Amino acid sequence: SSSAAYSSASSSFNVSSTCRCVIDLSEYLLNGSDWTKAPKISDYIGPLRIGRTLDGRGRGLFLTRDVSMGDILIASNAFSASYNDENNEKMYDKVATMVKDSPRAIRQLYSLAGGLDHTNSKLLDVPKIELFDPTIPDVELFNPAENITFDYARIKHIIQTNSFSGKMGVTNTLKNGPETKINALWLLPSFINHSCSPNTSRLLVGEIMFFVAARDMKAREEITICYTDCMVPLRKRQKVLERTGGGFHCECK
Secondary structure (H helix, E strand, C coil): CCCCCCCCCCEEEECCCCEEEEECCCHHHHHHCCHHHCCCCCCCEECCCEEEEECCCCCCECCCCCECCCCEEEEEEEEEEECCCCHHHHHHHHHHHHCCCCCHHHHHHHCCCCCCCCCCCCHHCCCCCCCCCCCHHHHHCCCCCCCCCHHHHHHHHHHHCCEEEEEHHHHHHHHHCCCEEEEECHHHHCEEEEECCCCCCEEECEEEEEEEEEEEEECCCCCCEECCCCCCCCCHHHCCCCCCCCCCCCCCC
């Protein structure tokens, strides 16, 4: 994204499900949205599935039921984050250490686009969304004893393709300090495709990214976000998108 400093007009979001709940961010927002004091929030996956797009773009996230504007679709803590890490070197080393010790983490990471031997998105497997649900044990998803080859070059390429970066802004406690730049990787959100007219909004709270329905949507609809600023002219958007991840040309309406 062009910036990770998102804002919201609302202090709380709805989670529409059989067990309705609300995540209250009023205190955080009213106190200046100091990212160093962001509340701790557990991951949440809404009514979504991973599937292939009908137009052959690859994979995406699709609704499994109708949702209303304002509903949380995903609340995702960063898989890994680094700060003021200009060339992502800290991020590479941090992620490499994580996946070496976690059979689940390496499967999650390798499911993302960007592997050197998985350049054609049409050939990528479609993982079960349960792989990204921390409440489901590994033994119910795969054989943890099964060995997967560790490939540092592949890990770097996946991070380059899928990581977000942006400026966190000056906090209340560091009013005279420089802006802090975050580089971070969110796993399940990496499956969300781009549209210059997106149906989903983002809000970054510390290292957790919320994805919220920007309008009412029907089941089976693909959720989309804008990888750049959707308010800038078309040619500028296209130039940014050509440099984003693997680079692409947007053909949305």
